[in-house]
Amino acid sequence: MSSTASPTTPATTTSTPAPPSAIAYARELRKTYGDGDTAVHALAGVDVEFRRGELTAIMGPSGSGKSTLMHCMAGLDRPTSGTVVVDGDEVSRMNERRLTKLRRTRLGFVFQAFNLVPTLTALENITLPLDIARRPVDRAHLDAVVAAVGLQDRLHHKPSELSGGQQQRVACARALVSRPAVVFADEPTGNLDSASSAEVLGFLRRSVTELGQTIVMVTHDPTAASYAHRVLFLADGLLVGELLDPTPASVLDALAAAAQSAADRSAVSRSTAAQHTAAQHTAAQHSAARSGR
Numbered sequence: 001m002s003s004t005a006s007p008t009t010p011a012t013t014t015s016t017p018a019p020p021s022a023i024a025y026a027r028e029l030r031k032t033y034g035d036g037d038t039a040v041h042a043l044a045g046v047d048v049e050f051r052r053g054e055l056t057a058i059m060g061p062s063g064s065g066k067s068t069l070m071h072c073m074a075g076l077d078r079p080t081s082g083t084v085v086v087d088g089d090e091v092s093r094m095n096e097r098r099l100t101k102l103r104r105t106r107l108g109f110v111f112q113a114f115n116l117v118p119t120l121t122a123l124e125n126i127t128l129p130l131d132i133a134r135r136p137v138d139r140a141h142l143d144a145v146v147a148a149v150g151l152q153d154r155l156h157h158k159p160s161e162l163s164g165g166q167q168q169r170v171a172c173a174r175a176l177v178s179r180p181a182v183v184f185a186d187e188p189t190g191n192l193d194s195a196s197s198a199e200v201l202g203f204l205r206r207s208v209t210e211l212g213q214t215i216v217m218v219t220h221d222p223t224a225a226s227y228a229h230r231v232l233f234l235a236d237g238l239l240v241g242e243l244l245d246p247t248p249a250s251v252l253d254a255l256a257a258a259a260q261s262a263a264d265r266s267a268v269s270r271s272t273a274a275q276h277t278a279a280q281h282t283a284a285q286h287s288a289a290r291s292g293r
């Protein structure tokens with residue numbers, strides 16, 4: 001695989017319509033926690049598209065807004081302003097009841113903690129979302145998902161009888177069994193050793209290429225990101241770069257470029273603030289001199 005895009009490809013502008021290949025997108029997305037001097041701009045105006053049938057990774061330094069972006073896209077958190085559209089519906093305008101329905105019927109989730117029900121078997125955990133939504137199990141799709149995760153001979157085991165990697169594969173199968181429009185995975189390999197991570201990531205990639213799934217994955221790990229079709233880089237709540245067909249080495253290079261771009265922006269804003277303070281100081285001196293006259 002080779003890098004085909006600059007790590008600093010600019011984000012699309014607000015006026016850009018979403019291409020038909022986008023299953024989910026956000027426009028001018030902002031999320032501010034707190035207010036006044038203590039306000040944190042977790043998302044500072046993000047325009048982003050997630051393409052149908054692709055595995056997209058989101059990377060960036062700690063605190064850059066990755067989880068906030070994923071949570072706003074998935075209706076787990078409400079943006080302060082801006083638009084989020086998933087599978088043709090405007091998530092940012094939905095009430096709680098519609099958000100719950102969206103999450104239950106059209107989205108899948110995989111978290112760092114596997115979140116399996118300990119008293120249920122692997123198979124019962126996998127079909128749980130369908131059982132809760134009182135939807136029938138599509139046997140052929142279930143078989144395809146189970147085969148893809150390679151858990152055929154573990155289906156009747158409880159989570160405590162499975163390895164961490166096997167438990168996360170159950171969680172992935174559970175996210176995929178209802179054929180969601182998008183699966184959101186937040187650090188899915190954060191609790192796994194490298195061999196188990198490779199199994200889970202291999203499965204996530206195959207579920208995209210073989211089952212046509214769309215996956216958005218937040219990760220800190222360049223190797224995990226190299227399983228994606230595309231990597232997006234966030235810094236200070238802004239989208240600062242994009243990489244296609246990543247490799248671990250090209251991801252590391254792009255991360256360094258993103259960190260440098262964030263440092264440059266921060267230096268510019270410090271310098272602007274210093275100029276502003278100096279101008280205020282000069283104006284105050286002039287004013288004092290005038291009133292002393």
Ligand SMILES: Nc1ncnc2c1ncn2[C@@H]1O[C@H](COP(=O)(O)OP(=O)(O)OP(=O)(O)O)[C@@H](O)[C@H]1O
Nearest residue numbers: 033034040042060061062063064065066067068069
């Ligand atoms: N509920 C909250 N209240 C106040 N500030 C918050 C809240 N959630 C997130 N933040 C702040 O928003 C910013 C972005 O947080 P976010 O968790 O999205 O970053 P991240 O890139 O996912 O970080 P990490 O890689 O460490 O998980 C951070 O400065 C964080 O402290």
